[in-house]
Amino acid sequence: MDIAKDVSKRATCERAHVGCILVDDKRIIATGYNGSVSGMPHCDEAGHDLVDGHCVRTIHAEANAVLQCAVYGVPLIHKDITAYCNYMPCLKCIQLLVNVGIRKIIFEDFYGKWNKEDIERLMNYKKFCDLSICRFERKSEGVFTLCGKMDEICTMLSEFSNS
Ligand SMILES: [Zn+2]
Numbered sequence: 177m178d179i180a181k182d183v184s185k186r187a188t189c190e191r192a193h194v195g196c197i198l199v200d201d202k203r204i205i206a207t208g209y210n211g212s213v214s215g216m217p218h219c220d221e222a223g224h225d226l227v228d229g230h231c232v233r234t235i236h237a238e239a240n241a242v243l244q245c246a247v248y249g250v251p252l253i254h255k256d257i258t259a260y261c262n263y264m265p266c267l268k269c270i271q272l273l274v275n276v277g278i279r280k281i282i283f284e285d286f287y288g289k290w291n292k293e294d295i296e297r298l299m300n301y302k303k304f305c306d307l308s309i310c311r312f313e314r315k316s317e318g319v320f321t322l323c324g325k326m327d328e329i330c331t332m333l334s335e336f337s338n339s
């Protein structure tokens with residue numbers, strides 16, 4: 177998780193510094209952070225590109241990690257890959273991760289408001305795609321636990337979204 181956090185420092189939209197690493201049996205096979213489309217200016221140069229209060233200039237960290245695999249020809253399917261993200265991925269990125277065969281996502285902090293319908297959609301990914309999402313909780317320096325119960329995570333997510 178600390179590596180995902182390190183990667184997030186390269187993010188170019190300061191609304192959220194997001195990092196994602198894909199790990200296959202302790203080996204990091206790809207990294208991604210949220211950044212502008214190659215060749216386009218970054219948010220710190222050109223300002224945010226806001227639609228409904230969200231910056232749409234960047235490609236999300238999770239998508240960039242998957243794209244890195246596509247560009248460099250790293251196979252993902254039929255492997256036991258875990259995605260580590262410093263923030264919980266959005267629903268679109270979760271769909272993308274599921275579709276490249278990733279069944280385990282570990283995140284640390286919540287980000288963004290989720291509506292009830294999207295939380296239900298998330299539960300369906302657990303039910304139909306065998307997706308597991310764990311929350312990494314730091315107790316103190318170097319000490320952490322993993323909360324792997326999807327219903328607990330969904331409860332925390334809806335509390336966070338309503339706060
Ligand atoms: Zn931005």
Ligand SMILES: [Zn+2]
Binds near residue numbers: 265267268
């Ligand atoms: Zn996303």
